[in-house]
Amino acid sequence: MIRNSDTITVRGLAPETKRKLRLMAAERGHSMEEEVRQILLKAANENRTRRVNLAEEIAAIVDPIGGFELDIPARGPPREPPRFDD
Numbered sequence: 001m002i003r004n005s006d007t008i009t010v011r012g013l014a015p016e017t018k019r020k021l022r023l024m025a026a027e028r029g030h031s032m033e034e035e036v037r038q039i040l041l042k043a044a045n046e047n048r049t050r051r052v053n054l055a056e057e058i059a060a061i062v063d064p065i066g067g068f069e070l071d072i073p074a075r076g077p078p079r080e081p082p083r084f085d086d
Helices: 015-028 032-045 054-065
Strands: none
16 A cells, blocks of 8 residues: 655666566565565664674673783884985
8 A cells, every 4th residue: 555655766677686576576466566665664674783892792702701811012122213314
């Protein structure tokens, strides 16, 4: 059932994709247009994946095992800066 007259046009759709949409619609007993509406509605309503916080992800792996200690190597003398004169 169409609730309003909003439209969208999809150009450049591959013939194979259109054929598959037509078959999917036929299997469900509705038009290709209704099939596409349902696919778009489902895609628009899907939960978006949250952005991953790397520190939280590492903590989730490391905290259960009690963490770990890293040896920090001693710093050596600084390098000589590059020379840009002749």
